[in-house]
Amino acid sequence: MFGWNPRVSDNCLPDHPTLPSVSRRTLLKSSAALAGAGITVAAAGAAAAAPAAPAVGFAHGVASGDPLPDRVIIWTRVTPSADALPGSGAGEAISLDWQVATDPGFAAVVRSGTVSADAGTDHTVKVDVTGLKPATAYHYRFTARGGAVAGQVSPIGRTRTAPATDADLARLRFGVVSCSNWEAGYFGAYRHLAQREDLDAILHLGDYIYEYGRGEYGGRNGSVRPHEPAHEIVSLADYRIRHAQYKTDPDLMALHARLPFIATWDDHESADNSFDGGAENHDPATEGNWATRKANSARAYFEWMPVRVTGSGTEVTLYRRFRFGNLAEISMLDLRTYRDEPASSGAGWRKVDSPDRTITGRAQMDWLTKGIVSSPTRWKVVGNPVMIAPCLFPPLDTKTTAALTDMVGLPDAGVPYNTDQWDGYSADRRRLFDAITTAGVDNTVFLTGDIHTSWACDLPVDAANYPGGPTVGTEFVVPSVTSPNIDETLGVPPRTVSVAAEEGFKAVNRHVRYVELDSHGYGVFEIATAGSQMDWYYISDPIDPRATVRHAASYRVADGAQRAIPVGAPLDAASYRPGA
Structure with a gap:
């Protein structure tokens, strides 16, 4: 019993001191x-098998992360055209307007800007939004400015900054x-x-x-x-x-x-x-x-x-x-x-x-x-x-x-x-x-x-x-x-x-x-x-x-x-x- 290795992600076979391990x-x-046994390393952007084409626009949602007292990362991926699939290396550059607000209706926008999504980053974008208040809930979204996706708006995300470093929590x-x-x-x-x-x-x-x-x-x-x-x-x-x-x-x-x-x-x-x-x-x-x-x-x-x-x-x-x-x-x-x-x-x-x-x-x-x-x-x-x-x-x-x-x-x-x-x-x-x-x-x-x-x-x-x-x-x-x-x-x-x-x-x-x-x-x-x-x-x-x-x-x-x-x-x- 105790020769078995419970790291099931890596080695699910018995691993005994007297037996060779099996990878x-x-x-x-x-x-x-x-x-994929015969594949070799491909260059960046090389063609690869892809899933069915997602709808153009914001098919991969939004995300946020790494909250600090005055900033947080917000993220999305835009699909500017049907051929601009993830990993394809295809698709035109698209400008995205981003907004951060204290309310989900975006009546109180506190930070905003524009960022470009292109094939060099697989049409993903990350914004390190600064100048925010500590321990505060925010809502964020992205809007496409051009191309076939002009005017499309991402799902609305909710995030939160960290408390101030001297806050008594x-x-x-x-x-x-x-x-x-x-x-x-x-x-x-x-x-x-x-x-x-x-x-x-x-x-x-x-x-x-x-x-x-x-x-x-x-x-x-x-x-x-x-x-x-x-x-x-x-x-x-x-x-x-x-x-x-x-x-x-x-x-x-x-x-x-x-x-x-x-x-x-x-x-x-x-x-x-x-x-x-x-x-x-x-x-x-x-x-x-x-x-x-x-x-x-x-x-x-x-x-x-x-x-x-x-x-x-x-x-x-x-x-x-x-x-x-x-x-x-x-x-x-x-x-x-x-x-x-x-x-x-x-x-x-x-x-x-x-x-x-x-x-x-x-x-x-x-x-x-x-x-x-x-x-x-x-x-x-x-x-x-x-x-x-x-x-x-x-x-x-x-x-x-x-x-x-x-x-x-x-x-x-x-x-x-x-x-x-x-x-x-x-x-x-x-x-x-x-x-x-x-x-x-x-x-x-x-x-x-x-x-x-x-x-x-x-x-x-x-x-x-x-x-x-x-x-x-x-x-x-x-x-x-x-x-x-x-x-x-x-x-x-x-x-x-x-x-x-x-x-x-x-x-x-x-x-x-x-x-x-x-x-x-x-x-x-x-x-x-x-x-x-x-x-x-x-x-x-x-x-x-x-x-x-x-x-x-x-x-x-x-x-x-x-x-x-x-x-x-x-x-x-x-x-x-x-x-x-």
Whole structure:
């Protein structure tokens, strides 16, 4: 049981110390014909298979993101003509007028301007609207000025700026999501979040899109909705088409139009198990140079997502920080661009302890540690694409087991079940935890996606000595929106095989307070002066476009406590209104 790897997005086969691991890439090639197996990297704007032509105009909705006290990003994509499909490189440049107002009728316009949408950015536009008031709700829209779409008006979006940095806040509330695979089902989690009135923003922790070709990675019923293009995405045109397809989902469109997103990427925005020099799901022989593919994926992401780009050229960075008054600071990480290649199982496990290996890159680690230890806010929140809590078989006391680990060749703290997580880069985790401990920082919470399952964990300095030893914070992991999890991967009914595995995880790793391996959904996370709480909500069925939702569990960490405890009731949605 404990040889099985629950990172179902990457390796769904048993992964035992005595057996060679089987890559997802190998599995897919042996089990189905890959529609895109023979493709090579295409130049920007090259022709690629495209979905049916959307209506001209604003077929992909509007979005906003990265709220600061005086500014916010607003985004849209215009289709100026029937041939100007996403990824086509075709279509004339169109001027778009944009307006931001304090009312949905736009009687009180506070900022406006004009921006050009052209094929160079796939007819997407982003405006960093400045000069806004803190903690204020705004409405925005775009209007086409010329061509066949002259006079067309986009849907109206609603957004909100962050509070002033010195604001004395009592609480904040966020929706938290990750891992939304188009083929595996419908985005009911997005729909239910869009219906709430008690959220300040959405935190998207990665795997916003998936790169696989059609039929390569669906849910328990195969591919509920086919991917476009049909082949695995590699070229710039491919990535643009895939982003465009996801932006046509009505539930995602509704959520984007209702709340600002604070997003980061994980691996599937480029390719499965990606690192600084490649990816498990990248074959240079048939898919070309990794750096080119990575650049294609990054360019399409920055075009199609409402994120604020810093730097230029090859120095563009995605990791960034958001301040919410004196209550919280949120650091969003990029854990794919700078990491070393994950250690393999067997003899490669010993590499996880190497001080030369990094998951963050040195610059990002310095930025992260300095930000956490110097933050003036009560809560330090980290948007963390992959799990940081140690999950080992078994956790070992390094002071008393050195002879054993040296003889057998095990990592110092025990065998990691998933070296794609922080467990595979234990020196970086130790650097971060040591910095937090040395500075005496409390109230650090990591919010995590990636593994399609739900977890509440304390973060011990030494997992073998938990609960007697100190902790540096807590971690809350949210499930996938649709991407397959354990019951679907194993082909068993929900809440059967997984129940025993969950209890086993908690028995061996005592700092794991809650784990649920089967359900899809989202989290609602509240940060408050007295404590922070995560509520897990699970949808009834990811392949049902009308799926219902239920509250499943809640865990709370009190101010200064550094440990998560279960609570019986979720946050009251009616008790909080942003800005009220």
